[in-house]
Structure formats: structure tokens, C-alpha cells
Amino acid sequence: MSSGRTPAALAFYERSLSALGPFARLALRQRAARGREDPARLPERRGVATLARPDGPLVWLHVDDPERLQALLPLVERIAGRGFWALVTTGPAPSSELALDRLPDGVIHQFAPLDVPACVDRFLAHWRPGLALIAGGPSRPNLVARARARGAPAVLIDGGADDRAVLRWRRARRTLAALLGRFDLRLARSTGDAARLQALAAAPSVNVGDLRLDGDPPSADPAQMAALSAAVRGRPVMLAAALQPGEETALARAHVIARSHSPELVTIVAPRRHGQAADAAQAAELFGVVAARADRGQPLARDVEFFIADGPDELGAFYRLAHVAFAGGSLTKQCCVNPAAAAKLGAPLLHGPLTEGFADAFDALDRAEGAGVIRDADALGAEAARLLADPGARAAMARAASLTCAALGGAVDRTLAAIEPYLVQLRLGTAGA
Incomplete structure (x- = not known):
């Protein structure tokens, strides 16, 4: 751990948060009134535990966003399977819902305390973790x-x-540098990330691979799959996965271009965020495309060309239906679509040039022809049309994607190997609690 003086900005942050301690309860109530906190679990945000701590060594994993939590689930399961208690903390929403639904049996979930010293101290005094695994970055000094x-x-x-x-x-x-120096070990998810962390803070990092590529693909409810399959009834399907705001018009144009070659085409729009349906419907209307909105209870009828889901929650079913998929965000901003999900579910994936969120994985897929790069809406429509008309090309892309993602995997094993010395210390009772 770094032993230098605490930089002024960091010291000011820590003093400021200490001064806010007495007002934490009020601030949380205000956030709850705005729908940003769970009113029933506000004590956890002040560091007051709502569950008893079990006896024995406890590993604590913290993750802020839901996508990283999804990636951590195999790691959590492996740690718990080795006889350690596992405590997972998340931000208040929406990652909490995923934590509660998908964490393995016996794993404890709590909301992370505010980064206020008094709240943090209450949290740590109760849970007494023997090892802290913090995902993503030093966001909670x-x-x-x-x-x-x-x-x-x-x-x-x-x-x-x-x-x-x-x-x-x-x-x-x-x-x-001071923030990263507080970690005993820094595990990066790619060679590029390790190099950038080194350049930023002169803090050595170890590349263990991307945990997000190791997780299971999103699941699908069998009843929902049966209903969607019946609604599609053999029509070609294009999926826009996690479509970002601002991409709706481009997708509608791409649909029209692809439809000229596949008249029965249905495009399923799975927005990145809830509440994007109105913009997607407006884009469809602009191009004369018949749309249906799930948030209004409108079904995927035979005359519907543009089916707009309420959000990304049903991607597991949509990927399984799709003959071709588009990675949302890759035309307008940083792509947040995990290409491993499409690869593991056999959906050929097209993407724009903006793949920073999964740059290494997309680069590997492109080199192996397991994904396709498009520059704009017209190219998306044309390439989707080509793939829809060529089952052999789709199958070849899907095979290449599956093999590439398998080769990129193994981050969970490498992460466990890297933290093994700390787990051994914890087992022997020489660390933490």
C-alpha cells in the first residue's frame, strides 16, 4: 500500500464526507422520496446491518453497476463453494434487483453504505470482512x-x-495514485486496461482477463420464449440489443433497408434504459414502419415490424430468437453490449466503430470474423439483409464467435489464482476477522 502523503483533493473529500455524517439520514430520506432508494432498506445505506453476520471467514465483494455484478456471479459462486461466507454489496438500484434474483443460495446481500466515515465504520464493525474485493475502480475511497x-x-x-x-x-x-495505492493487488480486465492504469497512476496491475466474458448468458423464461416464438412464426428477426438514446432513427432506417430484401422482417428493439419506447416509436413512424410498444401492452402481431420492448430485461429471450443482432451504443457512444452473450446464444452480431466498453473482445471477434463492423445505418441495413439471406454465413459467424469467446475466457480462474494467497491467509485466520 502506498505510504506517501494523502493528496489535498483526497483529504478534502474525506473531511467533507465526515462533516456530512450527521445529515446522512435526511439525505437518504430525500433520495427515497425521489425513488432513488429503497425506503425499507435505508438503514443499510447508513451502515446498519439488517442481517446477522455468520460465524467464520467472510469475503466481501462490492460492485456498483448491474453489469459488473452479472460478471461477478461465477466468482461469487466459486468463493462460496470453497466454504467462505460471501457478502455482496451493491448500489441502491438497479443492481440490487439483480443481486437478489441471481446470487447463489447462502450469499448475503446488503446495500453498500454511503462513503461517509461513520456509515462505513458501522458497516465494517458488523461484517468484519477478511478480504475486500472491489470491482471496477476506486470509486469509494x-x-x-x-x-x-x-x-x-x-x-x-x-x-x-x-x-x-x-x-x-x-x-x-x-x-x-493514492487511491489505487490503497489496494494490495490490482487486477485489470485487459492488457490495455492494465497499461492505462499503469500510465495513470504508476500502480502495477495484472491482466487476468475480462470477467464479463465468463458469465452465463442471460436466461429466458420458457413460457415467454414459447409466446414470442409463436408470435414471430418463422419470420426473420433482427435484434437491437441495449439500444442507446439517439440510435432509434438509425435503427428504423436500417430496418427499412433490410426489409426491402426480407419483407417479413421483424425488428425487436430492446432499449438500454426503460422509458425509451416513445423515441423508438417516433422513429418507426417517421419511416412508415408499423410499431408496437410493450409498455402499452401492445402485442407482437403479424403486421408489426418494430416491436419495442420496455427495456433490456428480456434480452435472453430476444437473443435466442434473433437471426442477426446489433450492439446498441456502438454507433453513437460507448458500447455497453457484452458480445459474449450473443456468441453464447448463437446470434450473429453487428456493431459500429464505438466499442470501447468491450474493445478487446470486439477486436478479437472481428479478426476471427465472429462479428461484423458497420459504419452507419445504411451499412447496418445492408449487412443485416445479407446475413438474413445467407444461413451459411450466419452459421459460420456464430461458430467463429463461440470459439473466440471460449478462447477469451478463463478470467474467473485467473482471478481466483491471483487472490489465492489472501484466501489461504483468511482460512488460517491470519487476515481480517
Whole structure:
């Protein structure tokens, strides 16, 4: 751990949060009134546990966003399977819903405390973790520092730093170096991420691979699959997975182009966020495309060409139906679509040039011809039409994607190997609680 002086910006942050301690209860109530907190579980956000701590060594994993939680599930399961208690903390929403629904039996879930020293201290005093695994980045300085001060080794897992992070942090390298220096070990998810972390903070990182590529693909409810299959009834299907705001018009245009070659085409729009349906419907109307909105209870009828789901929750079913898929976000902003999901479910994937969120995986898929790069809406429509008309090309792309993602896997095993010394210490009772 770094032993230099705490940079002024970080010291100011920590003092400011200490001063806010007495107002935490009020702030949380206000957030709950705005729908940003679960009113029934506000005590957890103040560090007050709502569950008893079990006896025995406990590994604590913290993750802020739901996609990283999805990636962590195999790691959580492996740790729990080795006889350790596992505590998972998340932000208040929406990752909490995923945690409650998909965490393995016996794994404890709590909301993460606010990064206020008093709240953090209550949390740590109750749970007494023997090892802290923090996913993504040093976003909670007090949480990491105070866990480490209590004797729990802290490991950064699934660490990443994209080009925008480099720009954001380059004028505050001393602060970032101090934050990263609080970790005993830093595990990056790609060679590029490890190099960027090194460049930002001169903190050595180990590339163990991308945990997001190891997880199981999204599941599908059998009854829902049967209903959707009956509604589609053999029509060619194009899926827009996690479509970002601003891409609706491009997708509608691509649909019209592909439809000229596949008249029965149905495009399923799975927006990145709930509440995008109105914009997607407006784009469909602009191009004279018949649309239906799931949020209004409108069914996928035979005359519907553009079926707009309410959000990304049903991607497992949609991928299984799709003859071709588009990675949302890759035309307008950072892509947030995990290409492994499409690869594991056999959906040929097309994407634009903006793949920063999964750049290494998309690069490998492109080289292996397991995915296709398109530059704009017209190219998306034309390439989708080609694939829809050529089952052999679709099958070849799906095979290449499956083999490539299998070769990119193994991050869970490498992460476990990297933290093995800390698990051994914890088992022997020489670390943490």
C-alpha cells in the first residue's frame, strides 16, 4: 500500500464526507422520496446491518453497476463453494434487483453504505470482512481505506480505465495514485486496461482477463420464449440489443433497408434504459414502419415490424430468437453490449466503430470474423439483409464467435489464482476477522 502523503483533493473529500455524517439520514430520506432508494432498506445505506453476520471467514465483494455484478456471479459462486461466507454489496438500484434474483443460495446481500466515515465504520464493525474485493475502480475511497485500516486486504478486480478515464484523471494523477495505492493487488480486465492504469497512476496491475466474458448468458423464461416464438412464426428477426438514446432513427432506417430484401422482417428493439419506447416509436413512424410498444401492452402481431420492448430485461429471450443482432451504443457512444452473450446464444452480431466498453473482445471477434463492423445505418441495413439471406454465413459467424469467446475466457480462474494467497491467509485466520 502506498505510504506517501494523502493528496489535498483526497483529504478534502474525506473531511467533507465526515462533516456530512450527521445529515446522512435526511439525505437518504430525500433520495427515497425521489425513488432513488429503497425506503425499507435505508438503514443499510447508513451502515446498519439488517442481517446477522455468520460465524467464520467472510469475503466481501462490492460492485456498483448491474453489469459488473452479472460478471461477478461465477466468482461469487466459486468463493462460496470453497466454504467462505460471501457478502455482496451493491448500489441502491438497479443492481440490487439483480443481486437478489441471481446470487447463489447462502450469499448475503446488503446495500453498500454511503462513503461517509461513520456509515462505513458501522458497516465494517458488523461484517468484519477478511478480504475486500472491489470491482471496477476506486470509486469509494473511504470504504476501501477504512477496510484496509482494519486489516482486510483490499483487491481491485475487473479493473478498467478507458480513454475517457485517462483524459479525466490525467490532471489528478497524484490523487488516483493514492487511491489505487490503497489496494494490495490490482487486477485489470485487459492488457490495455492494465497499461492505462499503469500510465495513470504508476500502480502495477495484472491482466487476468475480462470477467464479463465468463458469465452465463442471460436466461429466458420458457413460457415467454414459447409466446414470442409463436408470435414471430418463422419470420426473420433482427435484434437491437441495449439500444442507446439517439440510435432509434438509425435503427428504423436500417430496418427499412433490410426489409426491402426480407419483407417479413421483424425488428425487436430492446432499449438500454426503460422509458425509451416513445423515441423508438417516433422513429418507426417517421419511416412508415408499423410499431408496437410493450409498455402499452401492445402485442407482437403479424403486421408489426418494430416491436419495442420496455427495456433490456428480456434480452435472453430476444437473443435466442434473433437471426442477426446489433450492439446498441456502438454507433453513437460507448458500447455497453457484452458480445459474449450473443456468441453464447448463437446470434450473429453487428456493431459500429464505438466499442470501447468491450474493445478487446470486439477486436478479437472481428479478426476471427465472429462479428461484423458497420459504419452507419445504411451499412447496418445492408449487412443485416445479407446475413438474413445467407444461413451459411450466419452459421459460420456464430461458430467463429463461440470459439473466440471460449478462447477469451478463463478470467474467473485467473482471478481466483491471483487472490489465492489472501484466501489461504483468511482460512488460517491470519487476515481480517
